[in-house]
Amino acid sequence: MSITNSRLYAFKTLKRIIYQGAYLHLVTKYVNLSGRDRAFFKLIVNLVLKSGYKLFEKLSKEKLSKSEIIALMMVFVELKLLRKERYVVFSQYKTLPEKDFSEKRFLKALTKFENEKSLIKNDISLPNFIVDQIINSKLDISGFTRNFISTPLTGFFILSRTEKTLDLLKSLSGKLYPGKIFKNYYYTESFSEVLEILPQDSYIVISESSMLSVLLLNPKPGEKIIEVGASPGGKSVFLEYILKDYKDKLNRLKKIISVDISKNRISALKKTCEKYNLKLISPTLYTEKTVFDVSDKILIDAPCSGLSTLGSKPDIIFHLKESDIKLLAKKQEDILNFYKDFIKVKGKLVYSVCTFTEMEGKIQIEKFLHKNKNFKTFEGVLSSKYINQDIIIKNGMLDIDWVALSLEPFFICCLEKVDE
Ligand SMILES: C[S@@+](CC[C@H](N)C(=O)[O-])C[C@H]1O[C@@H](n2cnc3c(N)ncnc32)[C@H](O)[C@@H]1O
Structure with missing residues (x-):
């Protein structure tokens, strides 16, 4: 045979x-x-x-x-x-x-x-250093591994609310599960079948965890916004979607400077802009000569170890080395230090990584706040028409039980500049 x-x-x-x-x-x-x-x-x-x-x-x-x-x-x-x-x-x-x-x-x-x-494990087999990272992060390890070995439910957000899209969604309703946080968000086990039926620009495949960082930034018309680490542009699409939803203030909208350091990835961002006909996103390749205006809000979606996305990207288990985490944390620290100067007083900085290691999340932000006394964590309630329920923001972070909700546990933190 x-x-x-x-x-x-x-x-x-x-x-x-x-x-x-x-x-x-x-x-x-x-x-x-x-x-x-x-x-x-x-x-x-x-x-x-x-x-x-x-x-x-x-x-x-x-x-x-x-x-x-x-x-x-x-x-x-x-x-x-x-x-x-x-x-x-x-x-x-x-x-x-x-x-x-x-x-x-x-x-x-x-x-x-x-x-x-x-x-061969029934759940997930990880190098010891990744297990240590899960333990240190205090995530519920059994819930976490259980979520990851099951076939990932794939999700998408509906951008178009036309009658045609709504009818199509109705016809698919038996195959869809609702979002856990977002309205107009759906999970499905028949991913390719469902997406084939919907018009290509009527949805975006993005995780709810990714969308939360944009929501926490709370972009508004008239604000100057920089998006750092923007490619391939999942968050850019949602950023523009929120801004364009302020129908009575469209004349106040400003371009978003969407920066990335990689030429190839900027091409990918440009393709995303074309696909979704994005008019506000300005793909900007970072070079030493790039100049930035002092802005109202900055979203930093930093390069990271990506461990929260193991469910859909299990190749990370074989690619990531323990020493990479330290190198990535240093990169993130440099990015935070560079962009902090481009935020105006009372402006907001949202820092997001799709991982749960303390070095890239909690410790990174503690270090930043220790060195930059003119920043503090944002406290409040996240209230939005896009989500099913208000979310409390404690120490700059969303008070969500990520593992219980089977959401990828991202580290997302919102800071405010209180002084020059
Ligand atoms: C997590 S990915 C971004 C994903 C993207 N925000 C999205 O939602 O589709 C991180 C990005 O940061 C970029 N990057 C790495 N170092 C950077 C730097 N110093 N300045 C700007 N971008 C950087 C990488 O090229 C990569 O595209």
Whole structure:
């Protein structure tokens, strides 16, 4: 029996992700499989990435090739999580047509590790340093891992309230679950099917956690706003949406300076602007010569370890190194220090990262406030027509039980400049 297309694709994809640092969402985007093959391909890639880290650590200490290690992880996932027949799985993988693959060594390793199936986790298998980060952040670890191993429910926000879109939504209602925080936000298990029916510019695929930082910024017509780390522009779309919703003040709207440091990512932001016909967003590539006006509000969506998005990006488990967290925290500190001078007194700064490490969140902001006594955390209530319920803001942060709501636990903090 020879290896099937979906297994071979999954094998090659995993090899690229784990050994060459490729990104899961980019590699899987253009996979040329359809129907059940595609579904199996996605399932096995995700399961290996989410469940296989401990086995990977163990196999990496053996005299095995990269191909053999990937094949072994796939075999154990098929045996343990997918409960496949032993002889079917063995016969599939021993035919792998790879130069660095020895059938003899592979079968020997299979026998040696067969009783260690438990190294493949039913929930999620993480490097110790990530587990430590979860413990330090005081997130409910079992709730957190439970959320991540289940297939991520994918969500989107409806931008258009035309009769046509509303009718389409009504026709899809059996397939949609409501947002946990936002109105006009939906989750679905039939993602591609649902989105195929809706007009392309009538929705945006974005997480509710991402939208919250924009809501906390509370953009208003007439304000000068800078958006830092703007690409590819998910938050830009929601920013412009809120501003354009002030129908009687459209003449007061000002351009938003949406900055990013990466040329490629600025191109992606420009594409987003075209797709959604954004008129207020001004994509700005940061160079040493870029000058900024002192502004009313700044949203910093900083580069980060991304650990809160593990559910949809399990490749992070294999890409992130412990030392990266420190490097990222330093980058974030530099960004905060640079942009703090472009906020006017009584202006607001919202700092957001899609991770939960203390170094990138709580400690980062404590350090900032210690050095900058002219800033304080914003306290109040977030009240908005876009959300189902008011949210209390304590110490600059939204008082939400992220894990209980199955929301990606972002660190979002709002600061006010009180003095020059
Ligand atoms: C989390 S992503 C932004 C996601 C985006 N806000 C969205 O909602 O689609 C962080 C971005 O920060 C950018 N970045 C990194 N360092 C930066 C810097 N010093 N100044 C501006 N942007 C930076 C990265 O290129 C990346 O696009």
